[in-house]
Amino acid sequence: MSVQLWTYLLVGLTFGLYIAIAIWSRAASTKEFYVAGGGISPWANGLATAADWMSAASFISMAGLISFMGYDGSVYLMGWTGGYVLLALLLAPYLRKFGQFTVPDFVGERYYSKSARVVAVLCALLVSFTYVAGQMRGVGVVFSRFLEVDINTGVIIGMIIVLFYAVLGGMKGITYTQVAQFCVLIFAFMVPAIFISIQMTGNPIPQLGMGSQLNDGSGTYLLERLNGLSQELGFANYTEGSKSRIDVFAITLALMVGTAGLPHVIVRFFTVKRVRDARKSAGIALLCIALLYTTAPAVAVFARTNLIDTVNSKPYNTMPEWFKNWEATGLLQFDDKNQDGIIQYNASSQNELQVDRDIMVLANPEIADLPPWVVALVAAGGLAAALSTAAGLLLVISSSISHDLIKKVFRPDISEKGELWSARLAAALAVVVAGYFGINPPGFVAAVVALAFGLAAASFFPAIILGIFYKKMNREGAISGMIVGISLMLFYMLKFKFGLFDGGKTAVAELQESWWWGISPEGFGSIAMVVNFIVALTVNRFYPPPPKEVQALVEEIRIPRGAGSAHQH
């Protein structure tokens, strides 16, 4: 069977599975729609959280990015896992005990203020919309390469699938589909990695294969060989990287704190039964995530070495079929500058090959010459990763609108049924908007996703931490902290990422010289977070402490017992 046929088969089967699960587990009440009735087991929630978290970026882009960044790529590996330690230790148990439906719920109740809730809703919407556009785009890319439909058609097919199960099933449907999607995506990621690890080093465990000797009998270690190749071609040493240490530090911190502040991740911990389940399912989630995240750096090393070996100094007309296929998508470009018919790939201006980072994972099985079903499996896995994250984000968007805005701010007297229908309507609208951005990407999706982490770090994280660990924290402090944190982050991104104040995108490269303390916009969320803390604590001193009942609420969320019962604060 051809790759094409296998892809249709596997993608069709997995899509059928997701839809069947959605029909079986549709939501009947708002509680089921928002938090799956609060009765999900810690294992199911852990797996669902992992699928929710691992997006098209984790599955498709991350290993590719690392393979070009070497050590610098560690910022993603540590940043997107270390945040779960913060979640499990500092946030999840207490937010579960608090026990309502959304993150703005917590901010609004804890800071006894509608304006705090509205600020939180705006942040949640901004973060989630920017994120979901990227997912839809990922769906489109996979469809266009493997099913050879137009990217826009791919986005629309993806929209219909997500619309179907997010609108029908709410959180309950999403949770069980995500469990299935986790199984598909992890299998699809591991199989090629194991094959290639055996091929290159003889070790079936990629995590170990990455540090093993090559299979060619030379006794050279894989990483030594890659460092040697990198030096030879003028790239930075693979295990060294080229970013400054302070920037690596700042980006890692911003990503970790941002992870812990992302509403679509936090809300998953509202779905379990007890406080202890919230802690445990954070551990299970990280275990599942770690499986992919410790394999990704191995895939990066294999793919990078394989790519250099396959293409460098080889005649263009001996290139295998995958090379031509990817050239057709424009993601791989060869320009024979010296007209010798041979591919020169290096770090100098004489480089003749442009490789898009995104194709490394998708092309990897083909580069390594694996059987067609493995190639098709990767396509199904990429779709599972993109769809599961998109669904989680859409739920946050719809609950922000129907619960936090309509029910809690504009129409408190809305009926249960009315709220459920407005949640469904909001989800449907959100899918359409997300699809629009997927078809017409704003041209800076990657930059905006980085902004989402910075925003979450600069806004939610300090407000929630102080709300739990500092009983005397008042609303004036928290709100001014959030506003100053977000504004500073926005200013820094606009200035240094978009060059807004210095003549637009062309000025961005030069502005790098004047980064504050040498910290990139991606890492600046960590500074904005610290500023948020300082402003919040300073302003806090000039206003009265929160009312007695709010202080009692803080006391209460610190004690696990009683989370099972419903709360009316």
Next chain:
Amino acid sequence: MSPKSDQHKRYWRQNLRYLKLLLIIWFLASYGAAIIFKDLLDQLVIGGFPLGFWMAQQGAIYVFVILIFVYVGLMNRLDKKYDVNE
């Protein structure tokens, strides 16, 4: 002060002690070993891995997973001891 809320205070203080300890390890494993002291650790090469590089791309992640499960275990015990479990 009622004896019950006194119990709760002590429970909370013990929780904070655990958090402090675990977060120090969290910091040392990632920001310490994998970033600040990376060059120092890289002088030690185990198998094909320079140690600092290994911490950054593998070790720190394993430490994170272990930390969460240790916390789960510690807190389940503490919840029982102070009779605040569910």
